[in-house]
Amino acid sequence: MQNIDKIIDKWNTDPDYVIEMMQDIQDELRHTPREVLEQITKRTKVPLARLYHIATFYKSFSLTLQGIHKIQVCTGTACHVKGAPNILDAFARELKIEIGETTEDGKYTLDEVRCLGCCSLAPVVMINDDVYGNFTTKKIKSLLEKYK
Amino acid sequence: MNKIKVGLASCGIAAGAKQIQEYIQNEIKDKKLNIALEETGCIGMCYNEPLVEVFSDSGQWLYGNVTEEKAEKIIEHHAQNDKPIKEWLVKAENIQTDDDSYFAKQLKIASRNCGIIDPTKIDDYISTGGYESLKKALKTSSQDIIKEIMKSGIRGRGGGGFPTGVKWESAVNAAKKKNEKPIIVCNADEGDPGAFMDRNLMESDPHTVLEGLIIGAYAIGAEEGYIYIRREYPLALKRIESAVKQAQEKGFLGQNILGSDFKLEIKIHRGAGAFVCGESTALMASMMGKAGEPRAKYIHNVESGFKNKPTVLNNVETFANIPVILEKGAKWFAEIGSGDVSENPWGGSSGTKVFSLVGNLERTGLIEVPMGITLREIVYDIGGGIPKGRKFKAIQTGGPSGGCLPESHLDLEVDFDSLTKAGSMMGSGGMIVMDDKTCMVDIARYFITFLKGESCGKCTPCREGLIALDEILTRITKGKGKEGDIELMDNICETMKIASLCELGKSASNPVLSTIKYFIDEYVAHIKDRKCPAGVCKELIKYKVNDNCTGCTICAKNCPVDAVSGKPKEMHSIDQEKCIKCDICNEVCNFDAITVE
Structure with missing residues (x-):
């Protein structure tokens, strides 16, 4: 304290x-x-x-403990148009959690965020403070490898 | 000594510019090269990120889509031996490139320094004439500055379009009446999804925003200034914080600014993730450590805003224009743009506007264009049209409070008034282009779901109206729409428009109304035929394998639910019971063999 x-x-x-x-x-x-x-x-x-x-x-706060790595799939308009919902679903499948939840081992929290302002590189995913542009579901596995 | 500059705004970094910068840095160090490495912000050519610029005897060459391999060659051939590589060039003086048309119709005022100067160095800004307008302002009476701003006709770039000069003057009058010092606030809570103009201005040229803010404070007589930045923009926050510190050190902020009696202290607040905090009264509530709930505005902020003091709130881009207006004169500014502002600022839209041009376009990025340019010029001449031979369907402007306009409206002039008349709005500057693979009912549902989550819940029409709209739209996209749904939505929208407390609620129905107005056929197809013509709404579509299939098995290998079956070199098929419509088969297929029906 x-x-x-x-x-x-x-x-x-x-x-x-x-x-x-x-x-x-x-x-x-x-x-x-x-x-x-x-x-x-x-x-x-x-x-x-x-x-x-x-x-x-405010969306920044949570009353329950968040994962070590915070995965935020941008679902801003440009990302939505370019397939963000499928990416979000694919993360949920891969991590076996719902949006807003944390994995059992406390490693990852999956969330959506409305616009990180990198719309020209849509769809965009942010893990902790790192932003990845032109994202595809194919990149999920290798990305999670980077954040263990 | 030759010089290399790497563009390091958020979008550049997301595209890998940081790695390129590190690579170049290591190359210079390892090979002991006599080359200077600097950083800059974003020039707006996001579709070509990462961008690397080389300064040598051959002039200034900007390279796009730079990879480590390309960077190695650029260093070796160009930076070391002054032999530029023409194939990778995107922009240079005196040499024509395909990308020149991206800039041809642009006119940069607010973003004039973006991607050119180093945003982390105040001296870079000063060397381009930065803070000269502040010096000039301090030698002018505050009344004369307000007159000049009034004459320029500039209207609020955050989307409201209220004349800045009128706002400043009202605050001065209110302050006199109440015998209080007014407060000045910069609204940097850019919350519209699909808009990032302000982020880039703060990241790429924070000092121009700051200079505008300081001039504004002097003009209205404020000694306290605030900048409210959303937390989702960590780099913008960092750049603004460092700019404030540097400005203090140089004597542009603090006590006795540049030797005058004028003093100003600037504090920064971080937004904690609430779209509604872009609304002025919600923003001020948030700055006082409360939940960002708006209040009814029968008393204006200029009379009683932050802590009940007369408060001027201007947007980032508005402030970024102020130094240039003072430098080049109100008359110069007023002549740019559409309409006639010589009698009063409501007569037109003077100056330029920065837009984030994104979505299904060949060239996406940040553009700054004179007001009055047509949507067609923006989409085709600047944006390069729709990729992959697809057709244009709609352009969405004004964020969640705006609307979607169809092809027949592409010749509309872009300014504060004409887009509003067409049922959309210019808004803060997000422009999302959608091709024929976009479902307009899904887009309407998307915005309504967003707004439902962001509604503060204080007033009933907005809170309950959005819940009802979301329910109906979700029903329609699931193929369970009912006859009368469109009329019911019209009715709800009307109530929300009339009875909501703040602009968020009043304009929240726009995405629904504009899509009903221009794309009613799609609603009918969903409700009556249970079909999604664009192939988006999952409950209404089927994935099928077509004759192009070569039996390469890649889709079967990648399907997360094993719904694809078939022998190698034979046509595959998809089990509709198992298929979750994740689109992965379509994404991985190299033969265009997946059809979405």
Whole structure:
């Protein structure tokens, strides 16, 4: 919990910046669990209900632990037109999970994201911070090999 | 010394530019070459990424689709021995290439430096005349700057099209009345799927955005500025953060800017993933650490916005235009574009607009064109038309709030007013071209599903209307449409238009209404004939093997559910019971032997 305090301090316990704090915590812990939200409440005096509203309103946050590698299949308009739904399905088949779920071994979380802004290279897939353009289902196996 | 520049914006990196840069760096190091290596942003030619530019005695040569093998030769022949390689050239001075037509009709104002300067270095921006407009502004009265912006006719590039000068003046008046300092905010929450103009401006030329913002702050008398960037753009965020720091060091931000009494502090907020936060009041709620729910706007932001202070919110691209307007003059700017803005800014659409031109096109990328250019010129002259001999079906503009226009509307002029009249809108600048393999009912469902997920849920017409529309459209795409569904959707759309709280809800019905208006036949085919003419809706299509099949077995090997069977060198067949319509057989087939019916 020391790390959490450090993050809250970084934003000067400013209630305007709770969303920023929560993003840093999400990055650090791969989720924003209740204990953490309670700690933010204690330090910033922002009501727990509002933090819960934020955690469930914005897509960046999750209340449950996310996988080590976050796979985001872009389903923006250009990617949709160029076959993103099939790619998303193929990932789900390969990982044996549904969209939004995490594999049992905690390695991968599969999600869709509406537009990474690389539309000219559609369809696009992002793993962690790396973006892969002109993606095809054929590339899935070798890509997962890279992120073990 | 010869120089090599690699384009390193997000799209370039996704295409492998980072590896190319590392490769070139290693080559230079290993072979101890006397070549400088620099980076730049994106020139907008995304279809040719990764791009590498060589500067030598032969001039400036831009190479496209560079691989490591090509990079090795480019270094050896061109960068070292000044023998350019013409086959790989995409752009050079004095030499004609096939790609010249991509630029011929473009006019770059906001994106003038993109792909040319190094976005990580403020001195590169300064050397192109950067921050000169700020210097000029500080010697001018703030009223005169607002007058100049008003005269230029520039309207909000985020899609709203509200005249920037009018907005600034209203904020100044409100601030005087309330005796408060106004706030200035840059909206960099580019959420429209299929649009990435602002991302590129921030990644490739962050200082022009910043300079525009600083000039705006001076004009309205703000001492506090904010930039709200969506989290999905990590590189843009990094570039803007570093640009703010550099500008502070150079004295363009902070106390006593350039020796004047003017002071400005800029803070950055990261969006946490909510489309509705692009809406001004939702954005401001988010900046105050709340869920991004809009409010009704009977009180405008310019009177009471962020923390109830008079607030000006402008889009990234709007700010990027400001330094150029001050440099070249309002008159120059007003003469570019369509309509006549000399009497008032509502009279036309002056200047240029950056568009992200994507979808089923030969040449995809970012373009900046004068307002008033036709859709046909954009699709065919710049975009190079539809690939693989397919036919144009529709162009989608304006993001989820926009609409789809058919071929018969391609001669429409692109500006704030004419596309709106046709039932779409120019919006922030996403343009997605769709060929005859795109199902328009599926597209309508796609946007509605998106908006359903993004609706904040505060007002009933938007929340419930989208749920109902999604249900009906999903039903239709599954072949379970009912007679009367189209009329029912019309009815729901009408209610949402009239009764929703914010623009998201008011315009959310556009994708449905425009596709019904222009592509009603496809709806009828889905509902009455239970067919998807474009071959997209899975419940309505079948994959079959045709006579082209050579029995190569590749489809059978790749089918994830073993639905394909057949002996080698004999025609294969697909078990319809097992087939999940994943399209993999079609993708791997080398003989065009899969038919989608």
